[in-house]
Amino acid sequence: MYNPCLRQLCSLVDPIKRNPNLSPCKFPVPHRSIPDPCGQDHDLVSVAHSYLIHDDWSKLNALARSLNPFRIKHILLKIRRDPVLSLKFYEWSLNHTPDSQTLETHSVILHILCKFRRFRAAESILRETLLPKVSISELFDSLLYTYRLCESSPNVFDSLFKTYAHLKKFRNATETFCRMRGYGFLPTIRSCNALMSSLLDHGRPDIALSFYRELRRCRISPNGYTLNMIMLAFSSLGRLEKALEVFEKMEAMGFSPTVSSFNTMIAAYCKCRLMNFAVKLKNEMEVKGLDPNVITYNTLIYGFCIEGKLNEANKILSEMKAKDACPNVVTYNILINGYCQMGNGEMGFRIYEEMVKNGVKADIVTFNALISGFCNEGKTKKASYLVKELDSKNLVPNASTFSSLIIGQCKKQNSERAFEIYKAMKKNGCYPNYETFNILIVAFVENKDYEGALEVLKDMLEAWIAPDKMLLTELSEGLHRSGKSRMARRFLSQAGVLRFLPKTFLDLHSCYDELDS
Numbered sequence: 001m002y003n004p005c006l007r008q009l010c011s012l013v014d015p016i017k018r019n020p021n022l023s024p025c026k027f028p029v030p031h032r033s034i035p036d037p038c039g040q041d042h043d044l045v046s047v048a049h050s051y052l053i054h055d056d057w058s059k060l061n062a063l064a065r066s067l068n069p070f071r072i073k074h075i076l077l078k079i080r081r082d083p084v085l086s087l088k089f090y091e092w093s094l095n096h097t098p099d100s101q102t103l104e105t106h107s108v109i110l111h112i113l114c115k116f117r118r119f120r121a122a123e124s125i126l127r128e129t130l131l132p133k134v135s136i137s138e139l140f141d142s143l144l145y146t147y148r149l150c151e152s153s154p155n156v157f158d159s160l161f162k163t164y165a166h167l168k169k170f171r172n173a174t175e176t177f178c179r180m181r182g183y184g185f186l187p188t189i190r191s192c193n194a195l196m197s198s199l200l201d202h203g204r205p206d207i208a209l210s211f212y213r214e215l216r217r218c219r220i221s222p223n224g225y226t227l228n229m230i231m232l233a234f235s236s237l238g239r240l241e242k243a244l245e246v247f248e249k250m251e252a253m254g255f256s257p258t259v260s261s262f263n264t265m266i267a268a269y270c271k272c273r274l275m276n277f278a279v280k281l282k283n284e285m286e287v288k289g290l291d292p293n294v295i296t297y298n299t300l301i302y303g304f305c306i307e308g309k310l311n312e313a314n315k316i317l318s319e320m321k322a323k324d325a326c327p328n329v330v331t332y333n334i335l336i337n338g339y340c341q342m343g344n345g346e347m348g349f350r351i352y353e354e355m356v357k358n359g360v361k362a363d364i365v366t367f368n369a370l371i372s373g374f375c376n377e378g379k380t381k382k383a384s385y386l387v388k389e390l391d392s393k394n395l396v397p398n399a400s401t402f403s404s405l406i407i408g409q410c411k412k413q414n415s416e417r418a419f420e421i422y423k424a425m426k427k428n429g430c431y432p433n434y435e436t437f438n439i440l441i442v443a444f445v446e447n448k449d450y451e452g453a454l455e456v457l458k459d460m461l462e463a464w465i466a467p468d469k470m471l472l473t474e475l476s477e478g479l480h481r482s483g484k485s486r487m488a489r490r491f492l493s494q495a496g497v498l499r500f501l502p503k504t505f506l507d508l509h510s511c512y513d514e515l516d517s
Contacts, residue, residue: 027183032145037074045074052079052089064096072100076108080150083116106130107142111150114159122156126163136164136172140179154185161187165195168202181218189215189223196229205233224255228264235268243268259285263295270303275312278303292323298331305338313338327358333365340373345382348373362393368400375408383408399430406436410443418443419452426459434465441467445475450484 037045044066051060052075067075072093079085090109094101106129113122130139143156157180164173173195180186192215199208212230216222222230227250234243247265250257262285269278278300282292297320304313313335320327332355339348348370355362367386374383383405390397402425409418418440425432432440437460444453453475460467479487 029147029183030145031148033149034070034073037071041071041074045071045078048075049078052085057092060092061096067093067097067100069100069102069105072097073102073105073108076105076112077150080108080112083112083118086112087118087121103130103134103138103142104146107139107146108150110143110159111146111152111156114155115150115153117155119155119159119162122159123163123166126160127167131163131167131169136175140176144183154180157185158187158191162191162194165191165198168198170195170199170202170207186218186220189220189226192220193223193225193229196226196233200229200232200236205236208233209237222253224250224258224261227253227255228258228260231261231264231268235264235271238272240268240272257288257290259290259293259296262290263293263299266296267299270299270306273303273307275300275303275307275309292325294320294325294328294331297325297327298334301331301338302334305334305341308338308342310335310338310342327355327360329355329360329363329366332360333363333369336366336373337369340369340376343373343377345370345373345377345379349382362395364390364395364398364401367393367395368398368404371401372404372407375404375411378408378411380405380408380412397428397430399425399432402428402430403432403436406432407439410439413443413446415440415443415447415449415452419456422456431463432460437463437465438468438471441471441475445471445478448478448482450475450479450482450487454487 036042044063048060048063048067048071051057051063075089076086079089086109090105093105106125110122110125113119113125139160140157143160146152147156157176161173161176161180164170164176177187177195192211196208196211199205199211208229212222212226212233227246231243231246234240234246243265247257247261250261262281266278266281269275269281282296282300285292285296297316300316301313301320304310304316317327317331317335320331332351336348336351336355339345339351352362352366352370355366367390371383371386374380374386387397387401387405390401402421405421406418406425409415409421422432422436422440437456440456441453441460444450444456457467457475478484
């Protein structure tokens with residue numbers, strides 16, 4: 001389903017499509033002054049300021065009860081040219097006078113920190129104190145109206161935009177961007193990169209590209225990292241030619257392609273199974289004086305493994321070792337999985353032994369690949385041996401581990417053992433996937449264990465996984481042939497089962513009931 005906050009981000013480009021010459025109007029930055037302290041307020045602000053600049057916190061503690069929001073705000077304004085002291089006082093006031101903190105006070109400290117580029121501290125305040133409680137509209141207005149009061153810089157709005165981007169709050173990031181642009185403030189390219197990176201992580205390369213076009217319209221200059229993400233976005237959408245176009249234009253735009261740039265394009269070629277082009281690009285990378293890294297080699301090895309070209313994958317591994325790019329756990333896992341997928345678990349195990357010999361620590365992915373490989377070959381004893389090894393390696397079996405073991409037992413037509421593993425799986429808080437449920441039910445039907453089949457089917461339905469229609473038909477016919485129609489009716493009478501089952505299954509049992517009667 002289309003995310004409404006992403007739709008709002010898409011709408012950024014709509015006015016531009018209607019009128020390419022449209023430029024957003026710039027509103028003047030408003031100013032809201034605050035009255036100067038006088039009388040007792042003035043005295044307390046002056047005394048507190050004196051204690052602060054003399055680092056006399058014990059005396060300041062005695063004043064804590066006398067400090068209200070108005071006084072704290074003026075103290076912060078007096079020390080605003082010292083971001084370290086300002087932050088220290090702000091944190092002190094949070095602990096000693098928590099009720100005296102207002103949105104305006106928080107805004108003042110954000111202005112101070114961002115003006116002096118203390119972005120990490122500012123983002124921490126936004127994340128932990130403000131964003132969970134304050135709406136984007138209230139926060140932006142508060143920062144806007146205290147902007148001139150604090151003699152601030154556009155960094156404060158950039159920090160807000162970037163924080164929303166990092167948190168994947170796309171609606172708020174979009175609104176911040178639009179409001180910033182309305183007042184003539186534009187985010188830095190690093191902050192724009194943060195939003196595009198979050199969009200790519202969220203699986204929305206199309207929106208990332210729309211936003212890139214908008215930032216170019218706003219004359220925000222991209223950097224090399226931006227272009228790498230644009231190449232990644234195009235390749236994710238299967239538009240290899242557009243990704244290559246960006247790659248080839250990088251130098252003309254003033255950026256030399258980096259190792260990351262080459263890796264992005266190599267991954268794009270591998271995804272399209274154009275391994276010759278991927279290898280050629282790796283060679284071109286070396287000609288330009290760039291050393292391929294572990295990611296480069298892992299990507300190529302993965303590409304060859306997907307193609308089933310294990311010899312080519314091993315050649316890349318040998319080259320990798322010769323170039324002192326040490327293979328890591330990902331490298332070995334790719335190769336082990338490649339061999340196991342090709343039905344050669346023994347070779348996968350040899351790679352595992354080499355991995356251990358070279359001091360690379362195996363993880364659960366390593367063991368799952370081996371266990372799956374042996375189970376698919378019907379070598380369940382070897383798979384069981386590896387499961388026992390998990391304890392000694394301080395690794396915990398997960399859903400993939402159990403699923404492989406269940407599939408292995410089902411292939412050996414040992415449905416009872418498969419069901420025992422299935423129950424252990426549930427006990428360990430792991431949940432089967434469609435394939436595991438399906439193969440379990442098939443095994444039970446083939447062994448005419450309809451009670452077990454119906455129990456697994458119920459769990460499958462409760463996990464909101466739709467069973468295969470052909471499987472349901474086979475189960476229905478098997479129940480009828482074995483005279484188990486009563487068992488089927490009892491199953492269908494259970495609360496919550498009917499709403500999950502397709503109508504064809506219910507109709508079939510109605511027909512059988514009529515025949516039986």
